[in-house]
Amino acid sequence: MNEKKDKKIVYTGINKLFHNDNVQILWDSLHDGTIHEFIDDWKWIFSYSKKYRWIVVFYTILGIFGSTMSIGTAYVSRMLINIIVGQQQEKLWLLVSVMIGMTLLSLALGSISSYINARISIYVNNDIQGGIFDRIMDARWKELSDFPSGDLLNRFNGDVGTIAANAISWIPNLIINIYTFIATFVVLWRMDYVMALIAFISAPILLGMSRFIMRRMKEFRKRVLELNSKMMSFEVETFFNFDMIKSFGIFGYYSQKLRQWQKRYKEFNLDYNRFEIKSNILLTMVSTLVSMTAFAYCLYRLWTGQIMYGDMTFFLQQRSALSGRFNTLVSTIPGMLNSSVSAHRVRELMDLPREEHAPETVEMLEAQLGKGISIDMSGVTFGYDERKTVYDDASFHVTSGEIVAVMAESGGGKTTLIRLLLGMLNPQEGQVILQGGTDTEVAMNSDLRRFFAYVPQGNTLFSGSIADNMRMVNEEATDEDIVHALELACAMDFVSQLPDGINSVLGERGRGLSEGQAQRISIARALLRNAPILLLDEATSALDLDTEEKVLHNIMESHPDRLIIFSTHRPAALRLCDRIYRIGSGKIDEISMEDAQAITARIAQIHTKTERDTVIPRLSMPMTPHGNDPDENNNDKGWWDS
Numbered sequence: 188m189n190e191k192k193d194k195k196i197v198y199t200g201i202n203k204l205f206h207n208d209n210v211q212i213l214w215d216s217l218h219d220g221t222i223h224e225f226i227d228d229w230k231w232i233f234s235y236s237k238k239y240r241w242i243v244v245f246y247t248i249l250g251i252f253g254s255t256m257s258i259g260t261a262y263v264s265r266m267l268i269n270i271i272v273g274q275q276q277e278k279l280w281l282l283v284s285v286m287i288g289m290t291l292l293s294l295a296l297g298s299i300s301s302y303i304n305a306r307i308s309i310y311v312n313n314d315i316q317g318g319i320f321d322r323i324m325d326a327r328w329k330e331l332s333d334f335p336s337g338d339l340l341n342r343f344n345g346d347v348g349t350i351a352a353n354a355i356s357w358i359p360n361l362i363i364n365i366y367t368f369i370a371t372f373v374v375l376w377r378m379d380y381v382m383a384l385i386a387f388i389s390a391p392i393l394l395g396m397s398r399f400i401m402r403r404m405k406e407f408r409k410r411v412l413e414l415n416s417k418m419m420s421f422e423v424e425t426f427f428n429f430d431m432i433k434s435f436g437i438f439g440y441y442s443q444k445l446r447q448w449q450k451r452y453k454e455f456n457l458d459y460n461r462f463e464i465k466s467n468i469l470l471t472m473v474s475t476l477v478s479m480t481a482f483a484y485c486l487y488r489l490w491t492g493q494i495m496y497g498d499m500t501f502f503l504q505q506r507s508a509l510s511g512r513f514n515t516l517v518s519t520i521p522g523m524l525n526s527s528v529s530a531h532r533v534r535e536l537m538d539l540p541r542e543e544h545a546p547e548t549v550e551m552l553e554a555q556l557g558k559g560i561s562i563d564m565s566g567v568t569f570g571y572d573e574r575k576t577v578y579d580d581a582s583f584h585v586t587s588g589e590i591v592a593v594m595a596e597s598g599g600g601k602t603t604l605i606r607l608l609l610g611m612l613n614p615q616e617g618q619v620i621l622q623g624g625t626d627t628e629v630a631m632n633s634d635l636r637r638f639f640a641y642v643p644q645g646n647t648l649f650s651g652s653i654a655d656n657m658r659m660v661n662e663e664a665t666d667e668d669i670v671h672a673l674e675l676a677c678a679m680d681f682v683s684q685l686p687d688g689i690n691s692v693l694g695e696r697g698r699g700l701s702e703g704q705a706q707r708i709s710i711a712r713a714l715l716r717n718a719p720i721l722l723l724d725e726a727t728s729a730l731d732l733d734t735e736e737k738v739l740h741n742i743m744e745s746h747p748d749r750l751i752i753f754s755t756h757r758p759a760a761l762r763l764c765d766r767i768y769r770i771g772s773g774k775i776d777e778i779s780m781e782d783a784q785a786i787t788a789r790i791a792q793i794h795t796k797t798e799r800d801t802v803i804p805r806l807s808m809p810m811t812p813h814g815n816d817p818d819e820n821n822n823d824k825g826w827w828d829s
Contacts, residue, residue, distance in 0.1 A: 228530040229523075231537075235314050236354045239307050243359055246303050250363035253296035258370055260289045261504055268497030304356050312351035319343055319536055325633075326539040328611040329571065334536070337419030341412065342536060346529035353526040361516070368512040371505050379488075379502065385481045386506040407459045408528045414455060418448050481506045543610065548621075548629040552638060555623030559587035560638065560719050560750060562608060563628075564775075566617035569607065577603050579773030580617070585750055585766075587719065590743060592753045592761050594778075594786055595770035601754040602644070604770065605722050608752070609636055640713035642726035646705045648697030653682060653708060654689045656697075660716040668715060675741040676711035677734055678704065702729040710738060714745065724754045732757075739763050756787050 236243070263286045323331065323339065334342075375383035425432065425441050432438055485499045494502075552560070564583040570576040577600045585591045595601045606612040607619055610631040619631040621638065629635065640660070648656050657669045664672075669689050673679040681704055685691035697705040706729045713721060721742065727735040739760060742751065753760050761767060767783045768775050778786075 228527040228534070231534055232350055232354050232526060232530050235311055235318075236307075239310065239355060242303060242307060243355055246300055246307075246355070247359040247362050249296050249300050249303075250359055251366050253293050253300065254363055254367040254370065256289050256293040256296065257508075258367070258374060258505075260286060260293065261501060261508070262374070263289065264504075265497040265501035268500055269495045270497075307355040308351045311354045312347055315347050315350060315533070316343065319347065319533060322537050322539065322541070325541050326536075327542055327613070328606060329613075330539050335416065335420035335423075337421070337423045338416035339536075340423070341416040341419050342529075342532050345415065346412065346532050349525050349529040350533065353522050357523060357526065364512050364516050368509065368516065371509045371512065375502070375505055375509065378498070379494075382481065382484065382502050382506065385484060386509040407462065408525050410455065411459065412528065412532060414452055418452060421445070421448060478507070542633040543613070544634050545629070545632045546634050548632065549634050549637065551627050551629060552621060552623040552635065555627045556719060558624030559748065561586035561622040562720070562750070563620040563622060564607065564617070565620070567607065567614040567619065568616040568773075569603065569612060569614045576773055578607075578614070578775075581773060581775045582617075583768065583775045585752060587748050587750050589766065590751045590753070590764045592755055592764040592767045592783070593770060593775075594754075594756060594767065594783060600770045602724060604775070605641070605724055605752075605754065607631075608722065609639060609641065638718055639720045639722060640716040640718040641722045642706075642709050642713045642724065644725045644728070646696050646702060647709050648693055648700070648705050650693060650695045650698075652687075652690050652692050653685075656693070656708065657689070657712050657715050660712055664715055669711075672711040672715040673708070675714050675738075675745050676707045677738050677741070678707035678711050682708075703731070703734070706730060707734075707738070710742075714742065717746075719748070720750045720752070722752050722754075726753075727755065727757060727760060735760065736763075758784070758787060761787070 267283065267286065320343070323343075372383055372387060375386060421444065425445075432441055481503060485494070485502050488494045489496065489499050562583070562585050564581065567578050567581045567583075568576065569578045583604070593601055593604060603612065607614060608631070610619070610633050620628050621631060621635055622628045649659075653673075654666070654669055657672065658664050661668070666689065670679060673682055673689070682689060682691070693699055697708070700708070706726065710723075710726055713723075727738060730738065735757060740763075742749075743763070753764065755761065761780065761783050767778055767780065769778045769782070769786065
């Protein structure tokens, strides 16, 4: 609105005579909406609710019948008042009985409609959430990683809830309100056309105001959702790194950050509230003016004896009902807009590019598994963006029975290599091929991940029992299979000491276990999958040297034909490898053990120096470092966006 006032206003239409800035702003606002986006968003919403179309029709019929009952009840009330005032008691008890019956019927219809609406909303909410969940799980990793986890949760829960609340009820309520508005107007017109015109006069004014408000409300709603997503991202990352924050004693810094975001949230929502208050005041003043006009007209008709007291009561009641129904029609705009904005945000997730699937390639490789399996990465060029290329015409070839180590300095591309091998990332040039036997070659796709078992960095356990954590990669595994995998990973010694053994329940992220114990269970889970290719991304970093060496020996002895790829700097793991590769300058080159040991020593020195140089600055970091203040330069970007 302020932006429009800052622009030079060009008067058009009848406003050329009045040169009123506000009138022109209102007129221009009627023509700069985003109607096409709105229609597309609602088409998408209806694609989920169309399976319930007959229930929607029934819901609409119930609503129309209920509205008819309400008008009829008001008309019977008018007759009762006139009978009592005129002391005509012949039909009194009959009308009382009819009125009670109609009231009870209206109450029953309203209750049924409410139940149907709640039931269908739950169904639609589950349908949309299920579809979004499947699409997120099947989205390409690179595009999905652009969405912070807090934003994903906000869209998955908040936006879907908004859509579900309006997906079924919006059109029926619109039809019911339009019918009630027309029916009420017709009844008033037949009784007194002047009263009908007075009641109707607020309609075009309120309609014009609602169009003026429509775009502003959509912009406000969109920014509120974006701000909620950023706050949720901050909260998720803070709680996720709770141990680090506690250990450094920097909770004050994060407490200050939270209050900065709360201040931003408060200021923006108060601006939104002020806009709503101003809009409501304007609409209420217009409505009140119409109400006073109608009241004065009724008093005149009653004073001159043209109507009875019951007629006056009915007129005022239905005039109020007519305005109320029109206000209800107008009030559908915020819900309609909120659903449109939420649908647009959800559609961004639904439109994420899907991973590549080729189910037929699985059968081709499975038929060749007894003949060995190889990975051939040739001529691969990949970068997360134009500013930095991680790989430039890089090649890498490994085959069954090999134990291969991959080394690189932090951020050098080890994890990126694993993502390329798993088909989570697609190279800009070149390809990753899985070869079964000697003649079956297939390009890597998401369906081929069943031939891989992966142990990522860090703690990857879920809440639930140890057995549940294991069986998620092999649902058919028996308790004996689980115990065997835990023994290979040197985890059964501590699992057996837990109160319920493999059925012991873990907290979130394996709470209750040490990092080394959690890592061993993750390794056991990968072994339980019994895949021909095992990827270990710093998977033994939390183990002591003796346990690490024993685990690696067990892995190799349990499946001699398995292809094992390590991402590691640990000397014990390097000594067991057939070949060692170094990632650097966009290439993957084989190196000797001596070179690997030199790299390990250099990386250890770098880590030692980094820890010595950063511990003190971290403990004394400023409360609002440059670029991290949400109020700085009125910028919404937080530290997680850098």
